[in-house]
Amino acid sequence: MAGSRTIFVAGAGIGGLTVSLALAARGFRVVILEKSERLEEIGAGLQLSPNASRVLVALGLQPRLAGRAVTPEAISLMSVRSGGEVARLPLGEVAARSGSAASSKTSPPMPRG
Numbered sequence: 408m409a410g411s412r413t414i415f416v417a418g419a420g421i422g423g424l425t426v427s428l429a430l431a432a433r434g435f436r437v438v439i440l441e442k443s444e445r446l447e448e449i450g451a452g453l454q455l456s457p458n459a460s461r462v463l464v465a466l467g468l469q470p471r472l473a474g475r476a477v478t479p480e481a482i483s484l485m486s487v488r489s490g491g492e493v494a495r496l497p498l499g500e501v502a503a504r505s506g507s508a509a510s511s512k513t514s515p516p517m518p519r520g
């Protein structure tokens with residue numbers, strides 16, 4: 408059934424690309440329609456939340472992400488007045504061990520509209 412169906416996805420943003428990979432993994436033929444003429448990086452990077460990272464890993468992208476992503480050790484909230492640290496949220500391996508937040512930052516090509 409899936410192999411005989413073609414699904415058209417509008418937009419090659421992270422949402423369109425992710426759903427396209429998921430559909431392709433289930434045997435659908437996917438055609439992505441993107442209005443931008445080319446895909447390119449925008450900004451400094453993209454911080455992916457743990458739930459988003461898990462979806463990409465489940466789609467088999469871990470090896471490709473590993474070469475481009477960095478895992479910050481923590482989010483540090485700083486005081487403008489004193490310059491000192493107000494609060495610290497562990498990320499990465501520390502957070503993974505404790506079951507709390509984990510995060511990665513990567514720069515996949517993104518379409519510029």
Ligand SMILES: Cc1cc2nc3c(=O)[nH]c(=O)nc-3n(C[C@H](O)[C@H](O)[C@H](O)COP(=O)(O)OP(=O)(O)OC[C@H]3O[C@@H](n4cnc5c(N)ncnc54)[C@H](O)[C@@H]3O)c2cc1C
Binds near residue numbers: 419422442456518
């Ligand atoms: C400066 C900035 C920094 C950000 N940083 C982060 C971050 O660190 N972490 C994070 O999680 N999120 C971040 N975001 C938000 C994140 O970029 C968006 O939530 C995410 O890109 C949305 O993905 P999307 O696929 O839904 O939409 P989009 O990325 O907007 O993709 C939609 C695509 O559809 C195309 N399109 C639209 N209409 C049509 C049409 N009619 N036909 C064909 N194609 C069409 C567009 O050209 C576009 O390529 C940031 C956003 C900005 C602007």
